[in-house]
Amino acid sequence: MSEAMEVDIADLPGVGPATKAKLESGGISTILDLAAATTNELVDNLNLTEETAHNLVFEAQKLLKDRGYLEKDLVSAQELFTRRAKMLRCTTFSKNLDGLLAGGIETQSVTEFYGEFGSGKTQICHNECVAAQLPVEQGGLGGNALYIDTESTFRPERIAQIAKGHGMEVESVLSNIHVAKIYNSSHLELIVRAMGGLIQQNHIKLVIVDSIISLHRAEFLGRGTLSERQQKLNAIMHRLKRVAEIFNIAVIITNQVQASPDTFFGDPTKAAGGNIIGHASTYRIYLRKAGQERKAIMIDSPMHPYGDTNFVVTEGGITDPAEGGGSKKSANTTSSAASSARSASKSSPKTQKASEESEEATTSS
Secondary structure, eight states: HHHHHHHHHSTTOOOOOHHHHHHHHTTSHHHHHHHHHHHHHHHHHHHHHHHHHHHHHHHHHHHHHHTSOOSSSSHHHHHHHHHHHHHHOOOOOOOOHHHHHSSSSEEEEHHHHHHSSTHHHHHHHHEEEETSSGGGGSSSSSSSSEEEESSOOOOOHHHHHHHHHHHHOHHHHHTTEEEOOOOOOHHHHHHHHHHHHHHHHEEEEEEEHHHHHHHHHHOOGGHHHHHHHHHHHHHHHHHHHHHHHHHHHHHEEEEEEOTTTTOOSSSSEEEHHHHHHHHHSSEEEEEEEEEEEEEEEEEEOOOOOOOOOEEETTTTEEEEOOOOOOOSSSSSSSHHHHHOOOOOOOHOHHHHHHHTGGGGSOOOO
């Protein structure tokens, strides 16, 4: 990426001093920032014409494609296969969970973990902040982490415990985690828009948003604001996907849950945020309590087999249950729990809309 960063944004066709100044005022200072932006974003925030905004984004993406940083518009499946073979995956320190994820948290993707309170979402986020700093040869990403905290749940003491548990230097690990404490939904949108610069300046290889929807649920109340809320969430999710692809980083989001009003049998729990978040997430994993253990269920994935597995949260982070602890299932075997959870997550369109409209009145965590 260093070669792309060295290209001055003013070298793009149609970018003069005035346009460059306007882009920089909106937090877009590099080719990578511009390639990750959307036409509507430039029109709304920088008062550019739609044609100008479209051309700027197109030229930035074209440059990255020509230099091999982005996939070309038309490639063979063999080329994609070869490229994906070089993709990094970040370990979770749990063989069971790594098996479910086919090796760990994948770069160039958005991995969503959802579940009720106490199901292990934030614990996994803290765990991955440490794991990402391991060298690639040891299952890490060889970089730093950006933790976007919307629920005030980040605890450096927990990071210290996990780092000690894996024999890592605590002070170094803490120094390599950059925390952005978010106060409202507008602040979250601003941080996500400015993420490109943060990633480049701090060698970020993992971005965590914990959680993606909490502030929007609190601020956009009632059916009258549902459409606006979903549009804002849609913009955030697609920005995260583009950033993951362009910067070759891993993105983890956590999501809250709600009770599905049409489920009379099985697990009524479903992810909040409706189809907007469901469609934008590359991988979706449902977490739930299983006694002293936690169960992870693969709900949606373009490549992983449906299945579930168990893990435990210890002082040293995420790990596998002890032998004979009740986690004998293969992560590649579809269980009744996984089937039930997927059924709850795939309601009919009519039911889905009704569920979204009544979300603020349903049980959440």
